[in-house]
Amino acid sequence: MLAHYDLTDQKVLVTGGASGIGLGTVEAFLRCGAMVAINDLPGEKLDNLVARLSADGHSVIAAPGNIGEADAAADMVGGAIARLGGLDYLINNAGTPGTSTPIPAGDFERQTEAFWELLLNVNLLGPFRCTRAAADALRAARGAVVNTASIAAFGGGGSSSPYCATKAGLISLTREWARALAPDVRVNAIAPGVVDSDWMCRFDESGNYATDNIPLQRAGTVQDYAEAILFLAAGADYISGQTLTVDGGLTI
Ligand SMILES: NC(=O)c1ccc[n+]([C@@H]2O[C@H](COP(=O)([O-])OP(=O)(O)OC[C@H]3O[C@@H](n4cnc5c(N)ncnc54)[C@H](O)[C@@H]3O)[C@@H](O)[C@H]2O)c1
Numbered sequence: 001m002l003a004h005y006d007l008t009d010q011k012v013l014v015t016g017g018a019s020g021i022g023l024g025t026v027e028a029f030l031r032c033g034a035m036v037a038i039n040d041l042p043g044e045k046l047d048n049l050v051a052r053l054s055a056d057g058h059s060v061i062a063a064p065g066n067i068g069e070a071d072a073a074a075d076m077v078g079g080a081i082a083r084l085g086g087l088d089y090l091i092n093n094a095g096t097p098g099t100s101t102p103i104p105a106g107d108f109e110r111q112t113e114a115f116w117e118l119l120l121n122v123n124l125l126g127p128f129r130c131t132r133a134a135a136d137a138l139r140a141a142r143g144a145v146v147n148t149a150s151i152a153a154f155g156g157g158g159s160s161s162p163y164c165a166t167k168a169g170l171i172s173l174t175r176e177w178a179r180a181l182a183p184d185v186r187v188n189a190i191a192p193g194v195v196d197s198d199w200m201c202r203f204d205e206s207g208n209y210a211t212d213n214i215p216l217q218r219a220g221t222v223q224d225y226a227e228a229i230l231f232l233a234a235g236a237d238y239i240s241g242q243t244l245t246v247d248g249g250l251t252i
Helices: 020-031 044-055 072-084 113-142 162-182 222-234
Strands: 011-016 033-039 062-065 090-091 143-146 186-192 243-246
Touching: 011 020, 011 072, 011 113, 020 033, 020 044, 020 090, 020 222, 033 044, 033 072, 044 062, 062 072, 072 113, 090 113, 090 222, 113 143, 113 162, 143 162, 143 222, 162 186, 186 222, 222 243
Parallel strands: 011 033, 011 090, 033 062, 090 143, 143 186, 186 243
Antiparallel strands: none
16 A cells, blocks of 8 residues: 655656656556656657546646657756746656666676666656756756665676676765755655566566575565655655665665
């Protein structure tokens, strides 16, 4: 059962909101009565989702744009804030592993310049671009930012070393921005573990998740992660600069 907040008239932008954790977060905010701008890469996935949610009576707008590109990210955030009429919560959730099969840490050949650039642009610079473009509106609203990092940031193997580094960087920036935007805006992050989503990178060819080493014995649902994001955004009045690990106990 998800926590509930009355977020009537509150305005939210969720990046990477057309699937997975982002979509779960969009739905959680909509259930609380918020107006939500859904960002994702331009295309039918986003258009169809917004059409479906609008037809169901929800207050949603599409905010298409690639956060991995500087101008596209800034324009997307500016446009979303203009159409929403302000911004209370920015959820920097979009991210990419950039590979459909894990790249071992020692496989330097596959860690190309182009691969690094993609991951840095989407996973690290993307959240920066969105936060910078949203900062004034968030300050005015005394709002909050929540970043989606990963337990990959803590070591022990993610989809690639560049991915781990971008997520560790995002945890560092969570603290930096918490100081930078205080006292008006709180900034926090979640570090998800195994996610039951359409994530591009599969660690197991069967498509199943190895859950034996997760104390809670299951992958996290997108609702598990959305609940933590909702709490850090709309609750958690005295929490800033923190990264909440949500992993069923995997890293304990
Ligand atoms: N799936 C996992 O195992 C896992 C684990 C830890 C953290 N995460 C993080 O969770 C977040 C959400 O991932 P998910 O599991 O829900 O995956 P997902 O693939 O279901 O959703 C990611 C969404 O982001 C969008 N996106 C990708 N690049 C984008 C860009 N440049 N601009 C705008 N949108 C873009 C995709 O189109 C997709 O809709 C990511 O930041 C990811 O790094 C995922």
